[in-house]
Amino acid sequence: MGRRLAGRGKWIALTGALVVAGGAVGMWTLVRPDASAATTTTVTATATVGTIRQSVSATGTLAPAQRSDLSFQVSGTVTTVSVSVGDKVAKGATLATVDDTELQAAVDSAQAGVDAAEDQVDSASGSSSAQVASADAQLAAAKSTLSRAKESLAEATLTSPIAGTVAAVDIAAGDTVGSTGGTGGTGTSTGTPTAQVVVISTNAWVVDASVGASDLASVKKGLQVEITPDGSNQKVFGTVRSVGVMASTGSSGSATFPVTIAVTGTPTGLYAGGTVTAAIVVKQVDDVLTVPSAAISSEGDATYVTVTKDGQQTRTKVVVGAVYGARTEITSGLTEGAQVVVRQLQLPQGGAGATERQRGTQGEFPGGGQFPGGGQAPGGQAPGAGQ
Incomplete structure (x- = not known):
């Protein structure tokens, strides 16, 4: 070089x-x-x-282009965990479930409320306008309750919104989960403090890098980049996606500016968190x-x-x-x-x-x-x- x-x-x-x-x-x-x-x-x-x-040379860290930190939005006891770290999953795949007995009962109760409200509307036909309006309002409220109950029942199943690889699992069968995503039990945490399951894309990557102030003016969005993963002779390519204008100061006291690089193609052998060296072609x-x-x-x-x-x-x-x-x-x-x-x-x-x-x-x-x-x-x- x-x-x-x-x-x-x-x-x-x-x-x-x-x-x-x-x-x-x-x-x-x-x-x-x-x-x-x-x-x-x-x-x-x-x-x-x-x-x-x-x-311009820069070092950076590989990150998946898509990452989903997932947690149950309802309270309950975990009944099944269908995945382990490293499993590949399709979009919409079931990851885990909680006991939905009470949630199903709530749906049944709400459905009964809707049925009763519909009967009230039928009975109010021919009555005063005030009685008809009241019956209609009760039916609307009953339908709203049923809709929320069905949403809660659906949330008893944790599904993946993206196709990718399971990067972390922080729940186990028998754990008690809360609606805010917290757990109590034996799940082993390998991801973020709040996510119960983390799914990342492994066919699309970005590099989070930084450049010094002296190089900032020459680094532009759209420039070509040659990327070499640490410890590898493999070269992958990318383009500058964005250049930050707010500096951060490291332990050396020098200011650096963030640069995000989108990896092109679908290279294999890349890992989230891996260090890379990036050569940004400025001329x-x-x-x-x-x-x-x-x-x-x-x-x-x-x-x-x-x-x-x-x-x-x-x-x-x-x-x-x-x-x-x-x-x-x-x-x-x-x-x-x-x-x-x-x-x-x-x-x-x-x-x-x-x-x-x-x-x-x-x-x-x-x-x-x-x-x-x-x-x-x-x-x-x-x-x-x-x-």
Whole structure:
């Protein structure tokens, strides 16, 4: 990954190949036991055309896009708990029930009240308008009582409003529950203090992240994000859903601002509460010809690279553009695919008695091999060069 530019982000070269003769590009120290005759080894790299991205790095926590904290809204004794943590449930699935004997009796009583009120209305027909109005009012009240009784009976069954996975169960058969969601019994709590059952979606995720004040202006809604879960090589993608404007202050005393990232697609292997690293792409430049910055030399106002072809080296004047981490843009004087000299190493003849010791980093990317693939990640807005 490229070095941070002016404290504002990271430049990442996404395409191209780095060809290394004798090892990866880096800083090298030659250790010789004597002054024997030396041979020259040339380290070269390829001028490549690709996409360059500048990103703001943020850490965050995975959360389900949907979460339902569920509790009984009626009092009673729990008769069944149909799910355990980790179970997958469909929308409308029964999770638990309470004893509904009294609730069913209340419905029967309310129904009897409605029947009686209807009889009163029939009897009042032909009577005074006041008697008819009174009978109608009694019927309306009886129907309202019946409706509430039926609602309470339905609430004796706890159902899931979403399709997802059971994340917590805090009730057990035999527990007494109150209408405010409290429990008394042996249920084991693994979720929030009040929820008796928690169901989360596992096919849609968000990342709750934060950025510093210096990066806030460049982070916009709709920007693409590359997300790497902690301890995983898997990359998932997302877009910035919202950027908060109210700061919070951590233990270090520095202000950070909340950023919510919506994960695109339906990736697997994600877990609620997991830590991720997010690279928010704030600028993108396409079709850029670059070479390693170490391949460039200057003389006065002129800039040069040394091109090697068929064993011959030619010093070539070039015009440089922007610097992207460990690589520099070439705007003229060089073509894609050209082999440029990065540095030359003096080695003892036959290599006997000498070692190469690498220090520092291996240029822009570890391993000196193929750069990561370019192009746009699924979903989100790819910022243009003009941003």
